[in-house]
Amino acid sequence: xxxxxxxxxxxxxxxxxxxxxxxxxxxxxxxxxxxxxxxxxxxxxxxxxxxxxxxxxxxxxxxxxxxxxxxxxxxxxxxxxxxxxxxxxxxxxxxxxxxxxxxxxxxxxxxxxxxxxxxxxxxxxxxxxxxxxxxxxxxxxxxxxxxxxxxxxxxxxxxxxxxxxxxxxxxxxxxxxxxxxxxxxxxxxxxxxxxxxxxxxxxxxxxxxxxxxxxxxxxxxxxxxxxxxxxxxxxxxxxxxxxxxxxxxxxxxxxxxxxxxxxxxxxxxxxxxxxxxxxxxxxxxxxxxxxxxxxxxxxxxxxxxxxxxxxxxxxxxxxxxxxxxxxxxxxxxxxxx
Amino acid sequence: xxxxxxxxxxxxxxxxxxxxxxxxxxxxxxxxxxxxxxxxxxxxxxxxxxxxxxxxxxxxxxxxxxxxxxxxxxxxxxxxxxxxxxxxxxxxxxxxxxxxxxxxxxxxxxxxxxxxxxxxxxxxxxxxxxxxxxxxxxxxxxxxxxxxxxxxxxxxxxxxxxxxxxxxxxxxxxxxxxxxxxxxxxxxxxxxxxxxxxxxxxxxxxxxxxxxxxxxxxxxxxxxxxxxxxxxxxxxxxxxxxxxxxxxxxxxxxxxxxxxxxxxxxxxxxxxxxxxxxxxxxxxxxxxxxxxxxxxxxxxxxxxxxxxxxxxxxxxxxxxxxxxxxxxxxxxxxxxx
Numbered sequence: 187x188x189x190x191x192x193x194x195x196x197x198x199x200x201x202x203x204x205x206x207x208x209x210x211x212x213x214x215x216x217x218x219x220x221x222x223x224x225x226x227x228x229x230x231x232x233x234x235x236x237x238x239x240x241x242x243x244x245x246x247x248x249x250x251x252x253x254x255x256x257x258x259x260x261x262x263x264x265x266x267x268x269x270x271x272x273x274x275x276x277x278x279x280x281x282x283x284x285x286x287x288x289x290x291x292x293x294x295x296x297x298x299x300x301x302x303x304x305x306x307x308x309x310x311x312x313x314x315x316x317x318x319x320x321x322x323x324x325x326x327x328x329x330x331x332x333x334x335x336x337x338x339x340x341x342x343x344x345x346x347x348x349x350x351x352x353x354x355x356x357x358x359x360x361x362x363x364x365x366x367x368x369x370x371x372x373x374x375x376x377x378x379x380x381x382x383x384x385x386x387x388x389x390x391x392x393x394x395x396x397x398x399x400x401x402x403x404x405x406x407x408x409x410x411x412x413x414x415x416x417x418x419x420x421x422x423x424x425x426x427x428x429x430x431x432x433x434x435x436x437x438x439x440x441x442x443x444x445x446x447x448x449x450x451x452x453x454x455x456x457x458x459x460x461x462x463x464x465x466x467x468x469x470x471x472x473x474x475x476x477x478x479x480x481x482x483x484x485x486x487x488x489x490x491x492x493x494x495x496x497x498x499x500x501x502x503x504x505x506x507x508x509x510x511x512x513x514x515x516x517x518x519x520x521x522x523x
Numbered sequence: 524x525x526x527x528x529x530x531x532x533x534x535x536x537x538x539x540x541x542x543x544x545x546x547x548x549x550x551x552x553x554x555x556x557x558x559x560x561x562x563x564x565x566x567x568x569x570x571x572x573x574x575x576x577x578x579x580x581x582x583x584x585x586x587x588x589x590x591x592x593x594x595x596x597x598x599x600x601x602x603x604x605x606x607x608x609x610x611x612x613x614x615x616x617x618x619x620x621x622x623x624x625x626x627x628x629x630x631x632x633x634x635x636x637x638x639x640x641x642x643x644x645x646x647x648x649x650x651x652x653x654x655x656x657x658x659x660x661x662x663x664x665x666x667x668x669x670x671x672x673x674x675x676x677x678x679x680x681x682x683x684x685x686x687x688x689x690x691x692x693x694x695x696x697x698x699x700x701x702x703x704x705x706x707x708x709x710x711x712x713x714x715x716x717x718x719x720x721x722x723x724x725x726x727x728x729x730x731x732x733x734x735x736x737x738x739x740x741x742x743x744x745x746x747x748x749x750x751x752x753x754x755x756x757x758x759x760x761x762x763x764x765x766x767x768x769x770x771x772x773x774x775x776x777x778x779x780x781x782x783x784x785x786x787x788x789x790x791x792x793x794x795x796x797x798x799x800x801x802x803x804x805x806x807x808x809x810x811x812x813x814x815x816x817x818x819x820x821x822x823x824x825x826x827x828x829x830x831x832x833x834x835x836x837x838x839x840x841x842x843x844x845x846x847x848x849x850x851x852x853x854x855x856x857x858x859x860x
Contacts, residue, residue, distance in 0.1 A: 187626055189626065190625060190626055190627070191623050191624065191625055191626060192620050192621070192622060192623060192624040192625075192626060192629065192654055193622060193654070194622050194654050194656065195654075196620070196652065196654050197620065197652055197653045197654030197655075198654075203652060206652060207650075207652065210626070210629060210630055210633055211633060211650055211652075214630075214633045214634050214636070214637035215616075215633070215636070215637055215640075215646070215647045215650070216637075216646065226649060227613060227615070227648035227649040229612055229613050229648070229670070231570075231612070231672075232570065233568075233569065233570035236573075236612075236670065238613055238615060238648060238649055238668075238670055239615070239649050240615035240616070240617045240649050240650065240651050240666070240668055241617065241651045242617040242618070242619050242651050242652075242653045242666065243653075244619060244653045244655050246659075275566055275568070275573075276564060276566050276575055278564070278575060278576070278577035278668055279552075279577070280577045280578065280579040280666040280668075281579070282579050282581060282619070282664055282666075283529050283533070283534065284529070285529060285530060285531050286528050286529060287528065287529040288527060288528055288529075289524055289526065289527055289528060289529060289547070290527070292529065292547060293547050293551075296547055296548060296551045296552070297551050299551070299552070300551040300552055300553075303552075309552070309553065309555060310552045310555075311555035311564035311566070311575060312555070312563060312564040312575050312576050312577050312668075313544075313548055313552070313577065314577050314578045314579050314666075315533065315534055315540065315543060315544065315548075315579075316534045316579045316580075316581045316664075316860075317529055317530070317531050317532075317533050317534030317535075317857070318534075318581050318661060318857075318858065319531065319661075319857065319858075321658070322583075322660070322661040323659070323660050323661065323664075324655060324659040324660065327619055327653075327660075327664065329577070329579065329617040329619075329651075329666035329668075331575075331577055331615055331617075331649075331666075331668035333566070333573070333575055333670055335568075520654070520655075520656065521655065521656075523653075
């Protein structure tokens with residue numbers, strides 16, 4: 187490890203996170219099939235496959251345009267199951283609460299979780315509450331875990347083993363909205379348009395995608411942004427990725443904020459965006475099919491898997507140039523999820 | 524709710540915790556079969572039953588005589604599955620880390636988790652890491668979740684539905700060791716004998732108990748102590764509990780510290796003690812059977828289920844008196860798990 191102490195960047199989803207996971211966690215826990223670097227672990231059971239996932243939520247502030255920590259905690263875990271092709275069976279929620287938190291705030295968050303879970307058709311069946319002294323936590327942290335059953339025909343999606351050159355890459359809409367919404371709420375930036383978080387459960391979208399066939403990989407692009415998903419997808423694999431900037435949807439508000447603040451939308455967090463790698467002959471039908479879904483009206487085919495540059499992502503820019511896309515080294519936006 | 528803000532007592536496992544769970548969490552999440560007030564939720568699946576559990580660990584200090592937060596996080600979750608009669612299939616671990624934590628400390632904890640998981644024959648297959656700014660968390664919090672398959676013949680243990688008057692209550696050894704060990708470590712009390720935490724995985728013990736038959740209920744006595752387990756067991760049920768003080772094992776060290784500091788050992792946390800309710804005709808054989816196990820050499824039959832006083836626990840004291848045992852109202856020992 188390059189550092190002797192934990193930095194904010196170790197939690198950012200970039201290179202430092204990756205180093206911490208491989209050199210500390212996987213070193214001692216061992217590398218599970220599809221676990222840790224995937225969104226969910228796959229458990230081979232007597233009667234099929236289960237997906238099992240966990241995620242801690244520490245977003246600051248607790249409430250932001252388009253969502254709150256509770257909605258995020260439920261949607262994030264539902265999505266981690268959904269992108270593995272799993273139907274959620276049940277969720278758990280563990281709360282770490284700072285002494286002095288108004289009960290009203292806690293109840294608002296819990297209600298938001300209940301609403302989001304109901305929308306996703308899944309129940310929160312197990313829980314835990316710990317309270318720590320004032321100043322020993324920041325208001326409220328929530329860790330949600332989820333168990334799901336992997337749908338038949340979706341067994342290879344989590345491992346990405348079927349991804350191959352020629353496959354096309356689709357995303358269900360504009361990138362960077364969540365990160366910029368939290369940024370707005372945190373800094374109370376006085377900007378004209380308010381960016382809304384895209385926080386949403388994507389399980390229906392994922393189910394429809396699987397139903398239409400030819401899906402080789404799905405992953406929700408959260409912390410670390412679209413770039414992190416694609417970098418992990420092609421790392422140490424015999425293929426690379428070509429991205430077309432003009433095809434990547436970015437809202438005007440997000441583009442403006444990113445220019446103002448110096449962020450690259452490719453690295454900014456989303457909470458309602460799924461990256462889908464699909465066989466080329468199925469891609470157009472999938473795109474047309476998904477565009478009817480309210481969470482995918484802005485869907486776009488943004489790139490392709492190529493054998494020309496293994497392990498690398500090249501972005502073909504709107505002005506005709508090209509640049510290498512990499513994982514950010516350290517933190518970009520801390521506490522966005 | 525009696526209070527408008529969260530108090531430390533809301534996380535203590537006593538009356539306030541109970542009120543928070545029922546009036547906020549269960550109100551909005553709904554009451555799952557065997558969930559939230561049980562240690563694990565039971566999921567009815569096509570091919571049998573799964574147990575699903577989550578627990579947050581915020582112990583301060585991270586290292587204490589007999590264990591550390593990592594060992595605790597693994598053993599606690601293994602035990603929550605084991606007392607439902609479930610064989611653990613997999614664990615997950617979500618880390619919330621304070622910026623600046625020495626990597627050496629994190630790695631020591633991770634190694635301890637890996638060792639404890641290996642001893643229990645279960646793998647940590649999914650994980651998450653979040654880093655928060657310095658001063659926004661206390662070094663390290665870990666939330667572990669677990670999935671297990673409920674053994675055939677153990678389907679009714681989690682719900683306690685078979686418990687009836689005449690059943691006997693067994694515990695596998697002395698109470699209060701974990702709470703007093705953490706207390707010693709925290710306060711750096713300069714006392715002669717060091718109390719060791721009893722932190723241990725109880726799955727083998729639980730499996731043996733189930734194998735010997737007649738088990739109507741099992742629960743590990745953690746936060747809230749033995750009293751909390753028994754109070755929850757008989758709450759709103761058509762039976763009460765008689766306890767015999769002389770039969771309840773308490774080590775000399777724990778007894779001395781409790782007297783010195785004014786704690787009741789019945790309310791002090793354990794991390795390696797299981798309360799077993801067993802049919803009377805099976806109790807003696809179970810006791811003799813378990814006493815061969817290193818984690819149950821001090822096992823004892825400590826009381827019985829009675830129809831004489833519904834919902835109440837009477838402790839028959841060594842001096843021939845009796846007193847009512849209740850859940851503590853607020854906090855006793857914060858941050859012991």
